[in-house]
Amino acid sequence: MATSISVIIVNYNAGPVLAECVTSIKNAGPVLEIIIVDNASVDDSLDRIGAAACSGLTIKKNPSNLGFAVGCNVGTKIASGDCLLYLNPDCILDPNAIDEMITCMKVRPDAGMVGGLLLNPDGTEQAGGRRAVPTPWRSFVRAFGLGHLEKRYPRIFSDYMLHRQPLPEHPIEVEAISGSCMLVRREAVADVGLMDEGYFMHCEDLDWCMRFRQKEWKILFGPHAKVVHHQGTCSRSRPIFVAWSKHKGMMRFYGKFFRHQYPGALMWLVALGIWTRFVGVMAYHSIHHVLRWVGFGRG
Secondary structure (H helix, E strand, C coil), rough: CCCEEEEEEEECCCCCCHHHHHHHHHHHHHHHHHHHEEECCCCCCCHHHHHCCCCCCEECCCCCCCHHHHHHHHHHHHHCEEEEECCCCCCECCCCCHHHHHHHHCCCCCEEEEEEEEECCCCCCCCCEEEECCCCCHHHHCCCHHHHHHCCCHHHHHHCEECCCCCCCCCCCCCCCCCCCCEHHHHHHHCCCCCCCCCCCCHHHHHHHHHHCCCEEEEEEEEEEEEEEEECCCCCCCCHHHHHHHHHHHHHHHHHHHHCCCHHHHHHHHHHHHHHHHHHHHHHHHHHHHHHHHHHHHH
């Protein structure tokens, strides 16, 4: 019996790429339904779907931007497929991507979640598609630039981003995948529960991966399920707010899963690293904005 697929897209001002995303879903084979949950977009991204629209397309408009996790959960409650494909609106599926992910899931009945190979528009592998869980220690290593010690002490100073490792020839089990492209078994969702709506955007996918593994559901990475991800399309206009949400989400993630496993001193250092990084990001974007404004004013 064929597996029915519900595709869930949370949209916020994705522009023309949303229509490209919907078209790529249609080209990737039959799906039961496409559900677009719109977080109060003010652009014409929904209007642009036009010719890409198809039967089985549902658009649910939220009254305001409620965040990614809430948007996914709204779509989940509407969806009726055996498997749910959570897909960012700036993702373009390879024609074989859905079939590859479904094959991975069928081979492993204990697989609750499958992710694809996220690619940059230039064809290089994007960070985050396959990764280890960024524990407080791993984050400490990254935040304070200790990754250069990985070659000498790989077990202690290993990076949680796995895209620098050789691409596997076959699907492999990983600790986490990206919420940009995440095929999830419905019965696993029923077992684990919906996404944590305490996250606005970023880290809700890591949280879900942790909870799936706690319930003994496996997470797979499918190297042949190719997806081009135009990263940052929906967040480009609000870089500081996005950075704030990301770093706040990281603090929630660490406090939720690691607070009782790590010494308080290390957690304080991790927090210091997180907020120091946020200040740096904020300063970078502020200076960049000023330089753009000055350049415009001189023109």
